[in-house]
Amino acid sequence: MSTIRKPDRRTLLKGGFSLGALAMLTGCDVTDNEPVQRVLWNMSWWNDRVQGWLSNPSRLAPTYSESAVDRVFRYNAFYPEDQAPQLDAASYKLELSGAIRDKRPWRVDQLYQLPQSSQITRHVCVEGWSRIGKWGGCPLRIFLERIEADLTAKYVGFICADGYYTSIEMPTALHPQTIMAFTFADQVLPRKFGYPMKIRIPTKLGFKNPKFVVALSVTNNYPGGFWEDYGYNWFSGS
Amino acid sequence: MAEGVEKRRLYPRYVVLHSPVVRITHWLNALAIIVMIGSGWRIYDQEPLFGFTFPKWMTLGGQPEISQHWHNEEGLAGALQWHFAAMWLLFASLTVYLVYGLVSGHFRRSLLPVRPRAVVRNLLAALHGRLAHNVGERNAVQKGMYIGVISVILLTVLSGLSIWKPVQFQELTSLFGGYDVARYVHFFGMAAIVLFLAVHLLLTLLVPKVLPPMITGRARNWR
Numbered sequence: 001m002s003t004i005r006k007p008d009r010r011t012l013l014k015g016g017f018s019l020g021a022l023a024m025l026t027g028c029d030v031t032d033n034e035p036v037q038r039v040l041w042n043m044s045w046w047n048d049r050v051q052g053w054l055s056n057p058s059r060l061a062p063t064y065s066e067s068a069v070d071r072v073f074r075y076n077a078f079y080p081e082d083q084a085p086q087l088d089a090a091s092y093k094l095e096l097s098g099a100i101r102d103k104r105p106w107r108v109d110q111l112y113q114l115p116q117s118s119q120i121t122r123h124v125c126v127e128g129w130s131r132i133g134k135w136g137g138c139p140l141r142i143f144l145e146r147i148e149a150d151l152t153a154k155y156v157g158f159i160c161a162d163g164y165y166t167s168i169e170m171p172t173a174l175h176p177q178t179i180m181a182f183t184f185a186d187q188v189l190p191r192k193f194g195y196p197m198k199i200r201i202p203t204k205l206g207f208k209n210p211k212f213v214v215a216l217s218v219t220n221n222y223p224g225g226f227w228e229d230y231g232y233n234w235f236s237g238s
Numbered sequence: 239m240a241e242g243v244e245k246r247r248l249y250p251r252y253v254v255l256h257s258p259v260v261r262i263t264h265w266l267n268a269l270a271i272i273v274m275i276g277s278g279w280r281i282y283d284q285e286p287l288f289g290f291t292f293p294k295w296m297t298l299g300g301q302p303e304i305s306q307h308w309h310n311e312e313g314l315a316g317a318l319q320w321h322f323a324a325m326w327l328l329f330a331s332l333t334v335y336l337v338y339g340l341v342s343g344h345f346r347r348s349l350l351p352v353r354p355r356a357v358v359r360n361l362l363a364a365l366h367g368r369l370a371h372n373v374g375e376r377n378a379v380q381k382g383m384y385i386g387v388i389s390v391i392l393l394t395v396l397s398g399l400s401i402w403k404p405v406q407f408q409e410l411t412s413l414f415g416g417y418d419v420a421r422y423v424h425f426f427g428m429a430a431i432v433l434f435l436a437v438h439l440l441l442t443l444l445v446p447k448v449l450p451p452m453i454t455g456r457a458r459n460w461r
Contacts, residue, residue, distance in 0.1 A: 031300035043323035128285035231315040238405040
């Protein structure tokens with residue numbers, strides 16, 4: 001399936017029997033083995049379960065004052081900023097599928113009619129950095145109730161205009177701070193941050209906050225996610 | 239014959255230095271901590287706190303080209319997987335070690351008391367190369383080092399938890415001064431552990447006879 005390379009002798013000798021070499025001996029070689037990968041993925045799956053038990057669904061993420069908001073928010077995606085999808089409000093549609101009674105798609109102006117609230121919370125990236133931002137929009141719970149989604153289903157999945165996709169478990173979808181965000185820093189959500197709609201989840205890592213959401217599904221079948229399917233921890237709760 | 243048996247009883251050939259629990263948890267803790275340091279360096283490299291990064295070959299998380307195949311990036315996912323897998327090994331092993339240490343009296347017997355004056359005296363003797371090193375006996379400097387590293391490991395675990403779960407464990411995170419400060423605490427905790435490891439390994443190299451007892455539990459009785 002893949003070519004498994006061993007560290008070459010020269011680097012090995014150069015490293016000597018230092019801690020680094022020890023890490024390398026147990027490291028590169030081992031990590032790239034398929035059975036080891038399997039164990040690591042299973043551990044990550046175990047971590048999903050533990051986080052599910054550990055996460056109190058009514059626990060609120062800390063909120064901050066306006067003065068704490070980071071003026072320059074960081075852009076992050078798997079492509080450069082100028083390649084971000086440019087969606088047109090006139091043709092935009094939020095498609096619905098799965099365990100939902102009313103599957104009629106939603107236009108931007110309809111979404112804007114939903115009850116709105118705002119939050120100043122910390123966006124924590126899996127890479128380690130964090131920024132405090134202000135998002136405004138409709139609690140996802142209200143939307144899910146409005147479309148008569150089956151709230152006992154396991155997952156809510158999102159598909160984005162840039163080919164990204166991710167999913168969350170129902171308790172997080174119903175969390176009071178999980179919102180469909182239409183504004184950022186009191187302005188219409190900018191293109192680079194997911195115009196016209198992103199899902200803001202302050203109880204999850206940044207990559208669990210999809211931008212440019214064009215489709216939403218409620219399902220009992222594990223929908224996975226773009227990075228999740230590449231081995232990033234699925235639950236990734238903060 | 240009878241005399242020999244009598245002698246053996248008075249002066250056994252071996253003395254037991256480390257109980258099985260201490261030995262097993264020592265090596266499991268060591269493995270878990272080395273894996274967590276190696277993978278932690280790779281995670282650090284993704285978003286460095288300072289103006290340097292760890293060379294890739296020193297870190298744990300898979301070779302970049304192969305990681306590209308598995309994870310579509312150069313090895314953060316692999317490092318995170320290692321970090322959060324070894325976390326469980328450390329959690330289990332450290333818990334057993336700490337509970338055993340407290341309940342069995344191992345900590346009380348081996349690590350206490352540490353008198354500041356004795357630490358200074360031992361330190362000066364060590365610097366002059368005159369510190370007696372008897373297998374199975376810990377001098378005040380060693381006791382201080384072990385108490386210190388156990389405390390630092392706990393601090394690093396707690397700061398790690400507050401980075402991992404800044405919402406669920408938000409009280410802990412704010413105890414550290416918030417998410418960003420906790421990252422620095424976690425880093426410096428790691429640095430202190432690495433420093434301890436360097437000294438620990440150096441001393442083991444200088445006095446190699448301390449190594450076998452940590453594996454077999456026994457040391458030859460020289461009396």
